Amino acid sequence: DGGITQSPKYLFRKEGQNVTLSCEQNLNHDAMYWYRQDPGQGLRLIYYSQIVNDFQKGDIAEGYSVSREKKESFPLTVTSAQKNPTAFYLCASSVTGGGYGYTFGSGTRLTVV
Amino acid sequence: KQEVTQIPAALSVPEGENLVLNCSFTDSAIYNLQWFRQDPGKGLTSLLLIQSSQREQTSGRLNASLDKSSGRSTLYIAASQPGDSATYLCAVLNDYKLSFGAGTTVTVRA
Numbered sequence: 001d002g003g004i005t006q007s008p009k010y011l012f013r014k015e016g017q018n019v020t021l022s023c024e025q026n027l028n029h030d031a032m033y034w035y036r037q038d039p040g041q042g043l044r045l046i047y048y049s050q051i052v053n054d055f056q057k058g059d060i061a062e063g064y065s066v067s068r069e070k071k072e073s074f075p076l077t078v079t080s081a082q083k084n085p086t087a088f089y090l091c092a093s094s095v096t097g098g099g100y101g102y103t104f105g106s107g108t109r110l111t112v113v
Numbered sequence: 114k115q116e117v118t119q120i121p122a123a124l125s126v127p128e129g130e131n132l133v134l135n136c137s138f139t140d141s142a143i144y145n146l147q148w149f150r151q152d153p154g155k156g157l158t159s160l161l162l163i164q165s166s167q168r169e170q171t172s173g174r175l176n177a178s179l180d181k182s183s184g185r186s187t188l189y190i191a192a193s194q195p196g197d198s199a200t201y202l203c204a205v206l207n208d209y210k211l212s213f214g215a216g217t218t219v220t221v222r223a
Binding site: 006033035040041042043045050088090092097098099100101102103104105106107109 | 117144145147149154155156157158159162164202204206209210211212213214215216
């Protein structure tokens with residue numbers, strides 16, 4: 001079945017540590033996205049990529065970095081510069097432009113310990 | 114900047130009652146609107162996608178309407194069941210960007 005796989009499901013980060021969240025899709029979508037979800041708030045866009053080897057900052061990119069070396073993969077690194085990283089992170093994909101809707105993964109819960 | 118609002122934030126109904134969830138957006142120049150369901154601690158599941166040229170979409174007990182000119186969409190769920198308990202999110206696409214409301218959390222009491 002086609003879909004998006006996010007791993008790990010739960011992740012714990014110590015202060016000052018960088019961590020990487022994995023996102024893989026087999027939908028043959030060109031575009032991929034990372035969102036952050038906090039309680040009581042709508043999803044906020046961190047980074048997005050419309051094509052391999054190219055990506056753009058979203059609304060809350062500070063403290064995060066991404067790469068897009070393969071069409072299927074769009075990993076997100078939460079760096080030590082992100083002061084409040086505890087949140088639920090969701091990866092999504094779509095055809096270019098999103099005209100046929102977005103598909104989301106099952107999410108990664110990141111907690112700072 | 115697109116602002117998406119969902120009212121009410123929470124809703125509790127007895128089983129069998131029809132549900133009406135509202136979504137409003139400030140910029141009517143949207144490409145499409147998507148309704149999602151989210152269970153606690155889970156990802157988003159797409160329920161319905163309405164293109165800007167459409168007025169409504171239906172899937173089983175779900176019906177979503179779109180009035181682009183007034184910046185509104187409504188999700189109707191007929192004959193609610195306890196399994197419909199979840200958070201429902203509305204998202205609009207414009208300028209290649211998907212903007213979300215904060216969601217309506219629905220509880221259906223058996």
